[in-house]
């Protein structure tokens with residue numbers, strides 16, 4: 268099966284306050300429909316790696332491929348298009364615009380991409396909210412819903428442009444066990460029913476154990 272994401276010999280140094288080799292020869296691939304997690308002690312380089320894989324950080328050596336296309340070395344305008352089209356991102360904090368409605372929040376990345384009419388985008392956004400079981404919240408202000416609901420809205424927003432991969436940086440880090448479980452089940456459903464690939468950095472061992480495989484990081488290297 269095709270690789271959705273492939274990292275080849277990624278190395279990164281932070282030069283200040285002194286030279287620090289933070290990522291050491293990172294190579295791995297994620298195929299379509301795979302759900303992987305990244306674990307490792309604090310400071311092992313997980314977030315730094317995710318920043319590179321999501322094309323937000325371009326200061327590294329090595330090669331990054333998305334859907335078998337080399338993205339390393341592309342112009343920032345191109346990277347921003349690639350990111351909007353191919354990558355959905357869910358963070359520990361939801362970063363919803365609190366004064367906007369749930370529906371408006373979900374529609375935003377599609378409006379930014381400007382490939383569809385506002386009516387089509389609204390239709391898509393409602394479908395995503397339905398998929399996540401929160402269509403009843405569409406007209407609510409984002410500030411008025413619970414933490415677990417906010418994270419589901421953030422997932423709907425990450426899915427609006429039908430990305431090939433969903434990345435998460437501690438997406439359950441701020442949730443209680445009931446809501447964490449809920450997020451895990453949504454991710455699993457996206458893998459099984461939509462063939463989505465997922466890559467999630469987590470400190471939650473129970474969450475990681477239930478993914479297809481764990482990328483274990485230690486001191487900037489993949490150990491297993």
Ligand SMILES: Nc1ncnc2c1ncn2[C@@H]1O[C@H](COP(=O)(O)OP(=O)(O)OP(=O)(O)O)[C@@H](O)[C@H]1O
Pocket residue numbers: 281282283284287289307308309310311312313314315316
């Ligand atoms: N901008 C920076 N300049 C210098 N060093 C940095 C910078 N950002 C991160 N680091 C260092 O790089 C290392 C890896 O950081 P990173 O945030 O990737 O770790 P992590 O595994 O995600 O940790 P955590 O689990 O705590 O989020 C740490 O030692 C950190 O102090």
